[in-house]
Amino acid sequence: MSACRALRASKALVRYSAARLTRPVAVPLEARRRFAVSAPTMSSFYPDWEPDGPTVKTEIPGPQAKAAIVELNEVFDTRSLNMLTDYSKSTGNYIADPDGNVLLDVYAQIASIPLGYNNPVLRKAARTDAMINGLINRPALGNFPPAEWAEILRTGILKVAPSGLNQVFTAMAGSDANETAYKAAFMYRRQRDRGGPNVEFTEEEMNSAMVNQSPGASNQLSILSFKTAFHGRLFGSLSTTRSKPIHKLDIPAFDWPQATFPQLKYPLDAHAAENAEIERTALDEVERLITTYHLPPCAVVVEPIQSEGGDNHATPAFFRGLREVTRKHGVLLIVDEVQTGVGATGRFWAHEHWDLHDPPDMVTFSKKAQTAGYYFGNPELRPNKPYRQFNTWMGDPARALLFRAIIDEVERLDLVRHTARVGEYLYEKLERLADKYPGEFRNLRGKGMGTFIAFDNPRRDEFLAKAKTFGVNIGGSGQSAVRLRPMLIFEEKHADILIDVLERIVTSW
Amino acid sequence: MSACRALRASKALVRYSAARLTRPVAVPLEARRRFAVSAPTMSSFYPDWEPDGPTVKTEIPGPQAKAAIVELNEVFDTRSLNMLTDYSKSTGNYIADPDGNVLLDVYAQIASIPLGYNNPVLRKAARTDAMINGLINRPALGNFPPAEWAEILRTGILKVAPSGLNQVFTAMAGSDANETAYKAAFMYRRQRDRGGPNVEFTEEEMNSAMVNQSPGASNQLSILSFKTAFHGRLFGSLSTTRSKPIHKLDIPAFDWPQATFPQLKYPLDAHAAENAEIERTALDEVERLITTYHLPPCAVVVEPIQSEGGDNHATPAFFRGLREVTRKHGVLLIVDEVQTGVGATGRFWAHEHWDLHDPPDMVTFSKKAQTAGYYFGNPELRPNKPYRQFNTWMGDPARALLFRAIIDEVERLDLVRHTARVGEYLYEKLERLADKYPGEFRNLRGKGMGTFIAFDNPRRDEFLAKAKTFGVNIGGSGQSAVRLRPMLIFEEKHADILIDVLERIVTSW
Known part of the structure; x- marks a missing residue:
């Protein structure tokens, strides 16, 4: 691995033991801190893979990255650029840049890398005939599906289908996964109101649909989402997204309703009664x-x-209540697992934490799945005629094959259970940090939710910038949250490095 | 090539000469017709690649396909299925199915295969380290672009950028390419109305955007599209799509306007004066x-x-007029080249036929590009702040690399000029057929537009079904059009087979 060779060659200033560190290593603070190791060691999951710790050689972006960003900016907007990346040198939990900086990555391409950079098993999957076939012979899946498409689905996407949902509509990314689920919901509701799948559309419906008017267009119906929700940024999904003005400004939106998402107090178990009341109020608002x-x-x-x-x-309890109130009123429940799905919460799907007796009507997925779509079970969610839910590609078989390889590896290495365990380990360490620095690690949350953990910091943006100088790539969310989104191959030893860096950030200012 | 071996083994009933056929081969009609060859021959573009003609062994779907479709239908809607496909046995212009049927394919995955099935050069590109890197290390391109992203764009997507447009926003498919272009248009217009990029959003705008209301959401503005247009099927793009009720029914839509697309008389040159009048009327409606x-x-x-x-x-002249009238009123012109782009009209972009002095503001692409996005030139079409035009993946580097390999091959083989020439050859033959069977080949159109040719047939759906039994896979469009969408490697010899089959279809009923 070239990253390992680069690390071997670099001057070792700090050495992390490959064994589990039980407390932060005392490291002298320096203006330009470097982490490096003298030799690569065996990783728990793959041999000779990852470095033992981060290396920070230059400011980020360094001189090489800066020059490349200027060049890129001529043709591609770089104002949201976080870190120009050298993927060929990134390995496992470590992301590299062109200046030789190698950071522990607990952001993972906005929570969308499941098995680490340059995973050797995925590399092997990428070389198979099946993958090359899927890549160079891209089918219009609705019209000309590959003969093996059923098998690819059954052994991949559908092998991990949420309980009660046994069918899938495949898509390209989270946004269109959600939008196609919304389309299915509108068609389902109108079909029910019309009197069933065999009732034909009226002339009036067909004519009004063509001019974007009711009753043909369902402008009399809506999708209900929650305040501070994020479901994507195309016109329909953005109408349900309520994250930040910058995401929504100047884009036309449907006049759809939003309910208040429970604003709970953390830690949840310490405020159980109060939170239950907040959730009851929220459910009442949904019903209203x-x-x-x-x-x-x-x-x-x-x-x-x-x-x-x-x-x-x-x-x-809130989500069970949501399932009850939607069922009671004949409203579908769509669970958006684009970010929460595929293991990071210590269950394959986060909604498995809810112990539902009655499954969601649709569950959408993307990100760590590396492909996208929505699961459903009720056959009436298939529109009553062909070509109602359709587009040219309807997904990507190459990406579906990659998800299958990811699923196989998640199972082989028992990574969901692993993530649950590492999450507990990480959460406990964070609790100790929060006890020590209560102003810096506020509202710690995600207990029992694998590594899907966050806390608030009053100087969040500065916190994230500082994290890079100490060798860790972390993302934010909302107004002040530091969100941890490690990969599923994140281990206790990585948690130790992370905890050490988090402490050094807050003691450095 | 396994398809060639399969053909070699099959019983030869009809042999097509590899040399150009100047007129249809007289072939006795049979209930179950078979085309086959005794041995593979050199193709013009790649050695030992394609069969010499179609093979129809069973009805389509045959017994194997039928069984597989039943299985697939349990988990994936198959009602729009056209032909279950064996991509591993498909080669060049020929698409294969699990029953050993091999059809000349002039539909090409709804116009989205540029260089043939199992193209050897693309196969090589799929095996490169760069491709495997792009496939297994999928970046969030807006946040963590690969260091080589500028180079991938410059040597690929931007190498073929339409004249006057030197920047790109990358996307996943045609629908989101169009929707992100629309978003750019709304942001651009509001920025202009606000007084420029440095004018801050007001509190009222930010608050109203969060509840999907004006002025923060641009519900006071619209996108104008044309009747019978198709721009995609997500909520924003579907609001501009005006193709068929079945595409739009039950889906909420924005109250956006539609203008009449000129309904011209064919052949265009025989009705020049009348058509010019129709186009003037259409332009007046647009302006109104x-x-x-x-x-x-x-x-x-x-x-x-x-x-x-x-x-x-x-x-x-119509499109030049459209550019003038939009420019005159400060309205952006977005040219949707999702289906017309990448060579099939005998120019790389179809709008190059227009001789515009003033380029479109944005040009969207997908399908044959195997990736998607919109080109633009005006730097003010970059929104004034980061994260306004953004999503997690923002495209797919693996697919961008594939487009680069496609572009290189299109240039190496001079396939755009080739397609212009073969298109002329095909059009002339179709003219002769239309003279001979005027009721069957109506409104022949696409002269001088490469192989992007269509005609109307009064029994269109039956026509397409029959084409399969004679060994050709053809698509339809609109109410009665037979649309030809061969790949860029479609040659005169394929045109001869196609013409022969077209004649046999109309003489068989």
């Missing part, structure tokens, strides 16, 4: 909107943990 | 809608040839 909003919702969409919106949690 | 529609359009979106809507053509 369902029954009184001038454009009745045909579906409620919700994230198990509001991610982009600031890592806002609610309890299983 | 721009100046009077209650939600003023910030952009007009148009396809160079309305594809899904029925292969409706307009003349360069």
Whole structure:
């Protein structure tokens, strides 16, 4: 591995033991801190893979990255650029840049890398004939599916289908996964109102649909989402996104309702009674909107943990209540697992934490799945005629094959259980930090939710910038949250490095 | 090539000469017709690649496909399935199915295969380290672009940028390419109305945007599209799509205006004066809608040839007029080249046929590019702040690398000029067929537009079904159009087979 060779060659200033560190290593603070190791060691999951710790050689961006960013900016907007990346030198939990900086990455491409950079098993999957076939012979999946498409689905996407949901509509990314789920919800509701799948559309419906008017266009219906939710940034999904003005300004939006997402007090268990009351109020608001909003919702969409919106949690009781109230009023429940899905919460799907007896109607996925779509179970969620839910590509078989390889590896290495365990380990360490520096690690949250953990910091943006100088790449969410989104191959030893850096950040200012 | 071996083994009933056929081969009609060859021959582009002609062994779907479709239908909607495909046995212009049927494919995954199935050069590109890196280390391109992203863009997507447009926002497919272009248009217009990029959003704008209301959400503005247009099926793009009720029914839509696309008489040159009048009327309607529609359009979106809507053509004069009228009123012109782009019209971009002095503001692409996005030139089309036009993946580097390999091959083999030439050859043959069977090949259109050719048939659906039994896979569009969408490697010899089959279809009923 070239990253390992680079690290071997670099001057070792700090050595992390490959064994578990039980407390932060005392490291002298320096203006330009470097982490490096003298030799690569065996990783728990793959041999000769990762460095033992981060290396910070230059400021980030360093001189090489700066020059490349100027060049890139001529043709591609770089104002949201976080770190120009050298993927060929990134390995496992470590992300590299062109200046030789190698950071522990607990942001992971906005929570979308499951098995580490340059995972050797995925590399092998990428070389198979099946993958090359999927890559160079891209099918229009709705019209000309590959003969093996059923098998690819059954052994991949559908092998991990949430309980009660056995079908899938495949898509390209989280936004269109959600939008196609919304489309299915509108068609389902109108079909029910019309009197079933065999009732034909009227002339009036067909004519009005063509001019974007009711009754043909369902402008009389809506999707209900929650304040501070994030469901994507295309026109329909953005109408349900309520994260920040900058995401929504100047873009037309549907007049759809929003309910208050429970704003709970953390830690959740210390405020159980108060939180239960907040959740009851929130559920009452949902029910009131369902029954009184001038454009009745045909579906409620919700994230198990509001991610982009600031890592806002609610309890299983709230979500069970949401399932009850939607069922009671014949409204569909769409669970957006784009960010929470695929293991990071210590269950394969975060909504498994809820112990639902009655599954969600649809569950959307993307990010760590490296492909996207929505699961459903009720056959009536298939629109009553062909070509109603359709587009040219309808997903990407190459990416579906990659998800299958990811699933196999998650199972082989038992990574969901692993993540639950490492999450507990990390959470305990964070609790200790929060006890020590209560002003710096506020509202610690994500207990029992794997490594899907966050806290608030009053100088969040500075906190994240500083983290890079200490060798860790971390993301934020909402107004002040530091969100941890390690990969599923994040281990206790990585947690130790992270905890050490977090402490050094808050003691450095 | 396994398809070649399969063909070699099959019983030869009809042999097509590899040399150019100047007229249809007389072939006895049979209930179950078979085409096959005794041995593979050199293709013009790649050695030992394609069969010499189609093989039809069973009805389509045959017994193997039927069983597989039943299985697939349990988990994936198959009602729009056209032909279950064996991609591993498909080569070049020929698509194979699990029953050993091998059809000449002039539909090409809804116009999205540029260089043939299992193209050897793309296969090589798929095996490179760069491709594997792009596939297994999927970046969030806006936050963590690969260090080589500028180079990938410059040597790929931007190498073929339309004249006057030197920047790109990358996307996943045609729908989100169009929707992100629309978002750019709304932001641009509001920025201009606000007084420039440095004018801050007001509190009222920020607050109203969060509840989906004006002025923060641009519900007071619109996108103007044309009747029978197709621009995608997500909520924003579907609001501009005006193809068929089945595409739009039950889905909420924005109250955006539609103008009449010129309904010209074919052949265009035989009705020049009359068509010019129709186009003038259409342009007047566009101008009237721009100046009077209650939600003023910030952009007009148009396809160079309305594809899904029925292969409706307009003349360069119309499009030049559209550029003038949009420029005059400060409205952006978005050219949707999702289906027309990448060579099939005998120019790399179809709008190059228009001889514009003033380029479109944005050009969207997908399909044959195997990746998607929109080109633009005006730097003010970059929103004034970061994270306004953003999503997690913002495209796919693996697919961008594939487009680069496609571009290189298109240039190496001079395939755009090739397609212009083969298109002329094919069009002439079709003219002769239309002279001979005027009721069967109506409104022949696409002269001088490469192989992007269509005609109407009164029994269109039956026509397409019959084509399969004779060994050719063809698509339809609109109400009665047979649309030809061969790949860029379609040659005169394939045109001969196609013409022969077309004649046999209409003489068989």
